[in-house]
Amino acid sequence: MAFKTQIWLPHGEFSTVVGYVLGKFLMQQLLLIAHGSRRATANDEIQLLAQQVSTKLQAPFVGVKVAFLEFASPTIDTILEQCFQDGADKVIVLPYFLSSGNHVVVDVPRAIHNTRKKWPDKCIILLSHIGSIETMPDLIASACNNAP
Numbered sequence: 001m002a003f004k005t006q007i008w009l010p011h012g013e014f015s016t017v018v019g020y021v022l023g024k025f026l027m028q029q030l031l032l033i034a035h036g037s038r039r040a041t042a043n044d045e046i047q048l049l050a051q052q053v054s055t056k057l058q059a060p061f062v063g064v065k066v067a068f069l070e071f072a073s074p075t076i077d078t079i080l081e082q083c084f085q086d087g088a089d090k091v092i093v094l095p096y097f098l099s100s101g102n103h104v105v106v107d108v109p110r111a112i113h114n115t116r117k118k119w120p121d122k123c124i125i126l127l128s129h130i131g132s133i134e135t136m137p138d139l140i141a142s143a144c145n146n147a148p
Contacts, residue, residue: 028060028090029083033076033108035097036068043072046096062088069103076111080124090123098131 030053034046050064057064067079074082076093083091093112095104112124130136 026060027062027088028092029088030054030057030061030064031076031079031083031091031093032064032066033093033095033097034066034068035103036070036072038071040072043068049096069107076108077115080112080115081118084119084122088122090125093124093126095127095129097129100129100132104129 032046032050032053034043037043046066046068050066054061054064065079065083067074067076069076080091093108095108097104109126112126116122116124
């Protein structure tokens with residue numbers, strides 16, 4: 001399955017790639033970025049999802065972290081910083097958004113760019129938002145077809 005990503009590589013290189021990214025990294029994290037809510041249980045749902053996803057990932061992933069853009073913490077900057085301080089060489093960032101609104105197009109890349117300046121020797125890969133995943137129509141159709 002092909003995908004489109006934005007990649008920030010060591011030493012400030014940036015590229016948009018369609019296809020597969022190959023490489024060996026000793027330790028990598030997945031970072032789910034969600035909007036955030038004033039309603040704590042909504043934020044808890046994202047944390048639970050992260051725990052469930054972490055059980056399905058294989059090495060070299062060492063876990064899944066969650067960051068929020070608004071109304072909740074931790075922030076993207078905080079979690080990226082924590083990942084790198086804990087020894088991650090690479091962080092895969094997945095925006096947990098259904099459409100490519102301002103948060104996906106502007107806010108998430110800006111936060112990543114700010115962290116990139118502090119950690120020029122680390123790799124951050126920004127995947128397309130979850131709503132753009134090729135299997136999303138199948139997921140929606142499945143939910144509807146299986147509705148009571």
